[in-house]
Amino acid sequence: MSEKSKPKTRIPxxxxxxxxxxxxxxxxxxxxxxxxxxxxxxxxxxxxEPKCVEGCPVNxxxxxxxxxxxxxxxxxxxxxxxxxxxxxxICGRVCPQxxxxxxxxxxxxxxxxxxxxxxxxxxxxYERGKGGNVSEKAIISEVASEKxxxxxxxxxxxxxxxxxxxxxxxxVTIFESLHKAGGVLSYGIPEFRLxxxxxxxxxxxxxxxxxxxxxxxxxxxxxTLDALAEEFDAVFLGTGAGLPRFxxxxxxxxxxxxxxxxxxxxxxxxxxxxxxxxxxIKMGKKVVVVGGGNVAMDSxxxxxxxxxxEVDVVYRRGEEEMPARRExxxxxxxxxxxxxxxxxxxxxxxxxxxxxxxVECIKMELGAPxxxxxRSPVPIEGSEFSLEAEVVIIAIGTSPNPLIFKGSKGLSQxxxxxxxxxxxxxxxxxxxVFAGGDVVTGAATVISAMEAGKKAAKAIDEYLKKN
Amino acid sequence: xxxKILKKEEVAPAVHRMEINAPDVAKAAKAGxxxxxxxxxxxxxxxxxxADFNPETGTVAVIFQEMGKTTKQLATLSAGGFIEDFVxxxxxxxxxxxxxxxxLVGGGVxxxxxxxxxxxxxxxxxxxxxxxxxxxxxxxxxxxxxxxVCSELYIATDDGSKGHHGFVTxxxxxxxDSDEKVDRVVIVGPPIMMKVGAGxxxxxxxxxxxSLNTIMVDGTGMCGGCRVTVDGETKFTCVDGPxxxxxxxxxxxxxxxxxxxxxxxxxxxxxxxxxxxxGLH
Ligand SMILES: Cc1cc2nc3c(=O)[nH]c(=O)nc-3n(C[C@H](O)[C@H](O)[C@H](O)COP(=O)(O)OP(=O)(O)OC[C@H]3O[C@@H](n4cnc5c(N)ncnc54)[C@H](O)[C@@H]3O)c2cc1C
Ligand code: FES
Numbered sequence: 001m002s003e004k005s006k007p008k009t010r011i012p013x014x015x016x017x018x019x020x021x022x023x024x025x026x027x028x029x030x031x032x033x034x035x036x037x038x039x040x041x042x043x044x045x046x047x048x049e050p051k052c053v054e055g056c057p058v059n060x061x062x063x064x065x066x067x068x069x070x071x072x073x074x075x076x077x078x079x080x081x082x083x084x085x086x087x088x089x090i091c092g093r094v095c096p097q098x099x100x101x102x103x104x105x106x107x108x109x110x111x112x113x114x115x116x117x118x119x120x121x122x123x124x125x126y127e128r129g130k131g132g133n134v135s136e137k138a139i140i141s142e143v144a145s146e147k148x149x150x151x152x153x154x155x156x157x158x159x160x161x162x163x164x165x166x167x168x169x170x171x172v173t174i175f176e177s178l179h180k181a182g183g184v185l186s187y188g189i190p191e192f193r194l195x196x197x198x199x200x201x202x203x204x205x206x207x208x209x210x211x212x213x214x215x216x217x218x219x220x221x222x223x224t225l226d227a228l229a230e231e232f233d234a235v236f237l238g239t240g241a242g243l244p245r246f247x248x249x250x251x252x253x254x255x256x257x258x259x260x261x262x263x264x265x266x267x268x269x270x271x272x273x274x275x276x277x278x279x280x281i282k283m284g285k286k287v288v289v290v291g292g293g294n295v296a297m298d299s300x301x302x303x304x305x306x307x308x309x310e311v312d313v314v315y316r317r318g319e320e321e322m323p324a325r326r327e328x329x330x331x332x333x334x335x336x337x338x339x340x341x342x343x344x345x346x347x348x349x350x351x352x353x354x355x356x357x358x359v360e361c362i363k364m365e366l367g368a369p370x371x372x373x374x375r376s377p378v379p380i381e382g383s384e385f386s387l388e389a390e391v392v393i394i395a396i397g398t399s400p401n402p403l404i405f406k407g408s409k410g411l412s413q414x415x416x417x418x419x420x421x422x423x424x425x426x427x428x429x430x431x432x433v434f435a436g437g438d439v440v441t442g443a444a445t446v447i448s449a450m451e452a453g454k455k456a457a458k459a460i461d462e463y464l465k466k467n
Numbered sequence: 468x469x470x471k472i473l474k475k476e477e478v479a480p481a482v483h484r485m486e487i488n489a490p491d492v493a494k495a496a497k498a499g500x501x502x503x504x505x506x507x508x509x510x511x512x513x514x515x516x517x518a519d520f521n522p523e524t525g526t527v528a529v530i531f532q533e534m535g536k537t538t539k540q541l542a543t544l545s546a547g548g549f550i551e552d553f554v555x556x557x558x559x560x561x562x563x564x565x566x567x568x569x570x571l572v573g574g575g576v577x578x579x580x581x582x583x584x585x586x587x588x589x590x591x592x593x594x595x596x597x598x599x600x601x602x603x604x605x606x607x608x609x610x611x612x613x614x615x616v617c618s619e620l621y622i623a624t625d626d627g628s629k630g631h632h633g634f635v636t637x638x639x640x641x642x643x644d645s646d647e648k649v650d651r652v653v654i655v656g657p658p659i660m661m662k663v664g665a666g667x668x669x670x671x672x673x674x675x676x677x678s679l680n681t682i683m684v685d686g687t688g689m690c691g692g693c694r695v696t697v698d699g700e701t702k703f704t705c706v707d708g709p710x711x712x713x714x715x716x717x718x719x720x721x722x723x724x725x726x727x728x729x730x731x732x733x734x735x736x737x738x739x740x741x742x743x744x745x746g747l748h
Contacts, residue, residue: 177687179468179505179512179552215468216554218687222491242689246701253694253701253720255727262690270511270684278511278536278735280728354723401688403706 008111011040013118018334022304025191025273028331029093037122041069043107044114051104052116057451058084062101062116069119078123085120086163087156087450089128089198092121094189095447096325128201145169147464150232152219152404155183156446157238157437159206160453161460165236166209168461173232174211177218177403180269183240184438185446187269188261188295190302193328196268220406225433233467234432234460237419238453241398241438247290251348252394256282256356260291260299260395267302284390285309288359290345291395292322293443297329299393300337311337312387316344316364316377340387342366344379348392358388400439418442425459426452432467434460470504470553473526475546479606481533482576483542484518490525492517492555498587499561499580499678499710502527503686505552506540513537514683514705516580516655517556527555530579530608536735557686558709561678563587567650568594570642571617572635572664574656575601578608580678581655585616594618596647598638600656604629636664643671650674654713658722665713675713679704682727696720 014030015021021028032040044066052062061080068077081088097103097117105113149165151158154176166172180186182199207213219225219239229235244259246252263281266272270279287308289300292315300311313332315322318341322329333339342364349358363383366375399417412420412429419428419435426434436452438444474486492502501516519528533539544550561584569588573581578599588595595616600623601607607622607629614620621638622630631638635656643649651674654664661677668675681693686705693704696717702708 177554178685179554216552217491218554218557221556221687222495242687244689244691246691246694248701253696253724255724259691262684262692265684265690271509277509280511280731280735282727282731354720354726403687 006043006045006107006111008107010043010112010115010118011036013115018331018336021192022335025305027195028192031125032118032122034126037069037119038072040115041066041119044070045106047106051106052101052114055101055104057100057445057447058454060085060101060120065123066114066116066119069123074123074126078127081120081123085447085450086160087202087446088120089124090156090185090194090202091447091450092117092119092124093194093198094325096445098326100447128198145171145464147171147233148173148231149460149464150175150228150235151238152225152228152235153177153183153238153240153437153439154181154203154213155238155240155437155449156185157240157439157449157453157456158183158236159202160450161236161238161436161457162211162453163206163209164454164457165460166206166211168457170461170464172211174213175217175219175223175228176213176215178269179215181213181215183238187265188298190264190268190298192301192305193298218403220403220408224406225404225408225411225430229430229432233464234434236426236453236456236460237404237428237433237435237439238437238449239401239404239439240449241400241418241443243399243401243417244394245397245399246394247345247396249345249347251350251356254348254350254356255354256284256390257348257392257394258282260289260295260393261398263299263393264295264302267306273302273306281306282391283307284356286387286389287311287391287393288345288387288389289313289393289395290359291315291397292317292324293395293397294324294328296393296395297324297332299395301328301332301335303391303393304335304337308391312340312389313337314340314343314345314359314361314387316342317366317374318342321374342377343385344377345392346384349386356390356392358386359392360384360386398443400442404439416442424455426456427459427463432463434463469549469551472544472546472548472550475544478530478608479601481542482530482606482608483533484528484530485541485544486526486528487550487553488525489527489553489555492527492553493520493525494522496520496522496527496556497560498563498583500556500558501686501709502529502553502555503557503683504529504541504550504554506537506544507551510540510551511537512552512684512686514557514680514686516678516680516709517583518579519583527553530576532576535732536739539736539739554686557705559707561587561653561710562676563591565592566674568596568648570639570649570652571595571597572639572652572654572656573597573599574635574660575606576608577656577660578613581653582609582612582616584653584655585613589616589618596642596649597621598623598635600624600630600635602626634663635660636667639664640667643668643673651676653678658718658725661713661716662718662722665716665718669714676710677713677716678709679711679716679721680709681705681721681724695724
């Protein structure tokens with residue numbers, strides 16, 4: 001079929017209607033039916049030199065799996081994806097495809113690109129629905145190694161590195177400071193976007209490869225990195241970027257001001273939305289969320305579902321500059337969240353009881369581009385305005401948690417707190433210690449963390465063969 | 468994961484001491500640190516100071532008073548039972564070293580965290596004068612244990628049923644006014660007691676430390692729920708503390724923040740007590 005004869009638009013994703021979904025925490029995007037998936041898959045041109053594959057950080061053979069899909073070879077399709085991506089059910093849901101694979105799709109020039117993410121999700125869900133997990137049959141290397149590898153952190157970087165190393169025959173132990181594995185996938189991204197059952201399935205799968213998981217185990221407190229490096233033949237740090245940034249403005253410690261990390265942890269990890277759980281959370285009629293990334297969108301939409309009537313997202317740049325996935329912005333808008341763009345909070349207002357009652361903001365305009373190439377916002381004098389709010393959620397970014405450095409020597413870091421590691425191998429300044437994911441890049445994406453975990457596993461294998 | 472309760476006793480009315488099997492925590496623990504526990508999958512995470520620890524037996528003791536839903540539920544567990552999650556040691560250890568003479572002041576359940584500090588300060592070669600207090604003599608904790616690890620021990624009760632009739636801070640002031648050369652005062656107890664105590668000691672030429680107990684979630688610096696203002700700067704109690712220079716702590720903010728969930732907490736406790744009465748629990 002030629003490019004011309006292909007439908008210009010993609011098959012829409014069935015979704016829970018906005019009016020309904022704001023009252024529950026169930027998944028918003030419901031997933032393609034088999035018919036929808038086959039129809040969407042048939043749009044793929046199966047390019048000889050597929051650009052989409054280059055756009056994928058782990059280079060999934062996209063035309064390959066889509067072709068198998070059109071042939072209804074579902075098992076083959078998922079196997080093809082899993083050859084390079086261990087977590088397709090997750091990536092199909094949360095990857096920013098619009099800036100990666102789908103951004104390169106030839107169809108995107110004249111119409112909508114193939115909905116690659118949705119097809120990836122379909123394949124993964126189809127397999128899950130069948131109760132299978134192809135990779136369960138993963139061949140674990142015959143040459144079982146006596147060498148032990150410690151993985152610190154159980155986010156996508158740590159889980160991916162653990163899986164790959166276990167398959168190579170190493171004895172792998174994951175140390176996780178929280179009571180549950182998954183990192184941001186468990187505590188950050190809400191149920192309505194990424195059901196926790198899926199994350200747990202992936203964790204169980206990795207355990208089934210023989211990986212030992214030690215929750216409630218903080219490196220830097222229970223044991224130092226030095227001690228860990230001594231005890232294990234190699235260490236991988238996938239500790240993420242979990243330290244919340246605050247704005248440093250007046251009133252930020254009033255009751256009702258949350259970091260997005262705290263708010264989302266209470267909601268997702270601790271299930272504050274479920275009355276069966278003891279988790280406490282403060283909710284108000286009016287909520288202000290500060291920031292423009294996925295974290296801000298998730299916080300705003302979670303607040304709505306917890307009963308807030310009005311949620312304002314305050315962001316200092318324009319919509320174009322918002323780092324959130326386009327789909328999340330669209331979903332947030334459909335759900336009635338309002339956006340106060342080119343605005344920045346300057347003060348949190350409180351009452352006599354020390355409770356938040358509002359936020360004073362100032363309008364911004366975009367000035368000259370900064371080092372990152374983005375135009376930096378500057379305040380417009382005299383443009384102050386106030387928003388009422390009983391709850392304020394600050395989602396302006398995070399940096400790596402420095403706890404890992406406690407009591408240890410020899411691990412170099414950047415000024416911003418990220419660990420310095422070689423891009424290809426993840427090797428750090430400390431012998432035998434590798435790092436990858438948000439702890440190296442600063443807050444990024446699930447797929448880039450997985451890519452780093454994969455590369456580090458390969459480098460660790462090479463390192464251990466030599467040493 | 469789950470952690471076995473090895474021992475449990477009621478050390479005062481509605482105050483319990485629990486020994487938990489947690490070898491990794493026991494091995495790493497130092498005076499002044501705390502743990503966070505979660506009773507079961509549906510429970511909240513609450514911080515409790517480490518009241519004692521033994522690296523050889525792998526046990527960690529906590530002392531808690533029945534207050535809200537979680538501590539009431541914890542009190543229903545007994546030896547042989549399990550706690551789902553028990554993570555620690557958390558927080559920066561107390562700055563224990565040889566300073567000379569140290570006054571340790573503990574009020575209410577605040578006596579529990581004072582005990583490992585008394586042990587550590589004594590072991591570091593200090594003269595340790597402890598002052599412990601409670602509302603009445605029934606509620607007084609660890610008198611015998613404290614006596615064994617301190618050079619001097621004073622007692623105060625609000626109702627005068629034991630020791631000095633009045634506040635622990637009255638005795639502290641007397642010592643500070645005496646010829647005794649005191650190098651450091653450490654105060655642990657309810658925030659109001661620490662605030663008052665810090666105020667009383669402030670005019671003297673002595674270092675004053677307090678150990679803060681804020682609302683917490685993770686205990687590793689990832690949520691910021693535990694933030695306090697110290698010397699005009701926001702600090703995270705769970706990693707930067709819990710011990711701070713008392714003269715620099717914003718106690719008013721601390722007390723306000725502790726009341727953040729007061730209504731929700733009362734409702735949860737009432738619901739739980741109602742359930743128990745109906746025999747549903
Ligand atoms: C709310 C939110 C929404 C997001 N949405 C998206 C999205 O839609 N798409 C997308 O691609 N990306 C998204 N991201 C970003 C993405 O989740 C992260 O880039 C990714 O999870 C990073 O993976 P990681 O493995 O490096 O670290 P993390 O997922 O952060 O995992 C690190 C783990 O290490 C543990 N840890 C830290 N320190 C220690 C220690 N000292 N000892 C033991 N354990 C430790 C932590 O508890 C944590 O479990 C989102 C992030 C957030 C917060
Ligand atoms: S308890 Fe979360 S940062 Fe301190």
